[in-house]
Amino acid sequence: MSTDDVSVVPEPSARGYYGPDGQPQFFSDPAMDRFVSVLVKITQELWVVSERLDGLERLVISKGLVTRAELDALGNDPAVNAERDQMLMAYVHRTLAALREPS
Amino acid sequence: MAVQLQHAMKPAPTPEDQARQRFVSGLRMFILNDLAGDLRRAYDDRVLPDFRQTHGRDPQTGAEVHKALRQDPAFKTYSALRVNAQKMVWDSVTPVVERERERVGAIADDASQGRVKTEADFTVPRSVSAIDVHFMPGSYTGKGTVEDVTPGAVYDQGLAVFSMGLMGQNLDDIGLSMSRYISRKFPDFRPLRILDLGCTIGHNTLPWKQTYPNAEVIGIDVAGGLLKYGAARASLQGVDVQFQQMNADQLAFPDGHFDLVFSSMFLHELSLKTIGKVFGEIHRVLRPGGLMLHMELPPNTQMGPFEGFYLDWDCYYNVEPFYKAFRDQEPAELCRKAGFSADRYLQFVVPSIGSYGAQAVDDAIAAESHEVNRETTGRLANGIQWFGFGSWKDAAQ
Numbered sequence: 001m002s003t004d005d006v007s008v009v010p011e012p013s014a015r016g017y018y019g020p021d022g023q024p025q026f027f028s029d030p031a032m033d034r035f036v037s038v039l040v041k042i043t044q045e046l047w048v049v050s051e052r053l054d055g056l057e058r059l060v061i062s063k064g065l066v067t068r069a070e071l072d073a074l075g076n077d078p079a080v081n082a083e084r085d086q087m088l089m090a091y092v093h094r095t096l097a098a099l100r101e102p103s
Numbered sequence: 104m105a106v107q108l109q110h111a112m113k114p115a116p117t118p119e120d121q122a123r124q125r126f127v128s129g130l131r132m133f134i135l136n137d138l139a140g141d142l143r144r145a146y147d148d149r150v151l152p153d154f155r156q157t158h159g160r161d162p163q164t165g166a167e168v169h170k171a172l173r174q175d176p177a178f179k180t181y182s183a184l185r186v187n188a189q190k191m192v193w194d195s196v197t198p199v200v201e202r203e204r205e206r207v208g209a210i211a212d213d214a215s216q217g218r219v220k221t222e223a224d225f226t227v228p229r230s231v232s233a234i235d236v237h238f239m240p241g242s243y244t245g246k247g248t249v250e251d252v253t254p255g256a257v258y259d260q261g262l263a264v265f266s267m268g269l270m271g272q273n274l275d276d277i278g279l280s281m282s283r284y285i286s287r288k289f290p291d292f293r294p295l296r297i298l299d300l301g302c303t304i305g306h307n308t309l310p311w312k313q314t315y316p317n318a319e320v321i322g323i324d325v326a327g328g329l330l331k332y333g334a335a336r337a338s339l340q341g342v343d344v345q346f347q348q349m350n351a352d353q354l355a356f357p358d359g360h361f362d363l364v365f366s367s368m369f370l371h372e373l374s375l376k377t378i379g380k381v382f383g384e385i386h387r388v389l390r391p392g393g394l395m396l397h398m399e400l401p402p403n404t405q406m407g408p409f410e411g412f413y414l415d416w417d418c419y420y421n422v423e424p425f426y427k428a429f430r431d432q433e434p435a436e437l438c439r440k441a442g443f444s445a446d447r448y449l450q451f452v453v454p455s456i457g458s459y460g461a462q463a464v465d466d467a468i469a470a471e472s473h474e475v476n477r478e479t480t481g482r483l484a485n486g487i488q489w490f491g492f493g494s495w496k497d498a499a500q
Contacts, residue, residue: 008234010424017173017419024186024420026179036183044126044191051122 104128106263106272111214111339112207112332114199114260124195128267130188135267135484138181139413143478145177146409165403165412165427169419172412186420189238189265196260197240200253211252214335219346221249221327228350230373230425231325237421243303243326249348255304255332262306269487270306271457273340277367277398278310280456280464280489285363285396286314288451288468292394294318294362300351300381301325301369305333307398309342311365318362323349352380359390367398371429378429382441389496395443396493401452403430405475414481434492443494450492452480458487 009015019025025033060066074080105125108114116124146168154162154171162168172178200207227244236242239261245254262274270276285292295318299308302322312320322344324330330346337344349355351369364385370378385395403411411430418426435448452473454463467473479486 008229008424010418010427014419024182026173026183033183037187040130040184040187040191044123044130047126048119048122051125052118055118 104132104268106266106268106270106274108259108263109272110336112210112256112259112335114196114203114256116199120195120199123191124264127188127191127195127264130184130191131265132267134181134184134188135482138177138184139482139484142172142177142181142413143409145175146172150175162408165408165415168408168412169415182416182420185416186238189421192261192265193238193240193257195264196257200256200260203256204253207256208252210339211255211332211335214338215331218338218344219331219334219348221330221348223249225249225325225327225348227325228377230377234422234424236372237417237423243324243329245328247328249327250331251328252332252335253328254326255329255336258329259304259306259332259336266483269455269458269483269485273309274306275310276455276457277489278307280453281307281365281367281396281398281491282310282314283456283461283464284451284453284468284491285394287465289394292362294394296361297321297363297365298323298354298356298361298388300364300366300385301372302346302366303329303333305330305337305344305346307367308333308344309337309340311363312342312344320344322346323351323354325350352377352384354384354388356388358387359393360388362390362393363396364389364393365396365398368400370397370399371423371426373429374425375428375432378432378437379440382437386442386496391496391499393496394493395438395496396491397434398489398491399434400426400430400481401475401490402432402434403427404433406480407476410476410478413478438492438494444497447495447497448492449494450475450490452477452488452490455487455489458485 017024019030019033021030023033027033027036057071061068061071105128150171151161154167162171231243234242239257241254241257243254243258245251245257247253259274262270266274271279294315297311297315297318297320299305299311299320299322302308302324303326305322308320308322312318320343322330322333323346325348327348330348334344334346337346347355351366370381373381382395389395400414403415406414415427415430417423434450435445438448439445450473451467452475453467456464474480475490477488479488481488481490
């Protein structure tokens with residue numbers, strides 16, 4: 001069978017379009033291209049959680065364990081809200097730690 | 104939007120896999136419709152006026168458009184997201200395929216029996232082996248032997264995520280749209296031997312058998328694992344098609360053997376030198392009066408510089424190194440150089456049968472001319488229309 005000794009890069013002038021890792025680079029700082037990648041993957045994972053949670057809620061409602069109204073009413077319960085406030089602050093400190101100045 | 108394959112080798116994704124895949128399809132919808140619209144507006148509102156001011160004229164080529172666009176934030180955003188979404192297509196299906204390797208392998212072993220011929224010592228051309236074509240890990244051949252159908256499963260499932268439903272539930276919209284167009288436009292043409300070049304898993308090969316049930320239909324490709332997967336896929340769907348591992352630039356068929364030689368989304372993955380050889384081989388294996396037909400990306404010669412570059416983006420940023428060189432050719436000229444008569448050339452734009460319905464295809468048949476320079480021609484986004492070209496081989500004197 002024949003072999004094809006062709007070049008597999010589009011054109012020599014395209015070299016500047018790729019970063020040090022050989023991947024396409026669009027922003028002046030290659031770290032930004034990597035950052036976009038992380039951001040879009042986190043968005044994806046957040047969707048995964050949303051879709052799974054939606055599945056869980058549909059199931060518990062269809063099994064008659066709770067009603068949609070009971071699930072929605074949780075936000076009106078002061079004890080639940082107090083606990084959620086604490087959970088949120090721990091979450092914020094954990095996820096945004098990199099934004100703090102070194103102490 | 105998200106396609107769920109329905110044949111017996113269909114995957115069993117976990118809820119997480121399914122959610123990730125749905126996200127990637129949705130992300131691509133957003134990029135290819137909404138961000139693509141933003142990109143066009145940025146071009147009209149910022150990039151084009153700046154270019155005119157600097158140069159005193161409009162951009163003449165896609166290369167000029169590319170250079171000017173690269174500085175614009177809308178282009179950076181569109182492009183960075185599109186590269187990531189492309190890689191995420193494969194990331195979203197690879198774990199499923201790995202997990203089901205044995206089950207799918209066993210089904211394929213059985214269902215492909217007697218329907219596929221692969222070669223143990225086949226040399227895969229560098230255009231496939233030296234790069235991960237459109238970021239597909241391991242390219243079309245994978246890292247295993249020709250018996251390993253994993254690349255076929257990756258391609259099938261990846262295409263289902265990639266296509267966002269625009270290639271149909273069986274990923275066969277191109278084949279269905281093209282075969283309907285040809286069969287209705289040329290009712291007296293009734294091919295009995297049909298060859299599909301670079302057919303991968305045969306998803307666009309099957310519609311030809313469905314359109315012409317009396318025809319013997321053969322699909323060839325350089326990737327043996329894809330063909331074996333495709334043969335099983337065809338068999339499980341009850342469509343009688345044969346598959347053979349073969350390079351399209353060296354066809355192992357006698358002169359004048361076929362009535363129709365077809366390809367879809369194939370030529371843009373070949374070097375110009377190889378395209379020349381392939382066209383020569385097609386001309387040889389066609390019978391007098393037979394038809395060569397290619398579904399492809401529309402040519403730059405018939406599009407504006409922005410529309411042309413929009414498609415050529417893949418050449419630079421989606422591991423499609425041959426894309427632009429092919430699109431820079433005049434299709435009629437490629438046919439003429441291979442020995443087809445200039446007055447036997449044909450080209451058309453056919454509406455996607457899945458998006459627009461069969462009546463729209465029939466309306467396109469009745470139309471005299473087909474506008475190529477539209478933002479829907481060849482663009483995988485809402486309202487996709489497929490570009491086709493080819494030539495009839497001169498009848499015997």
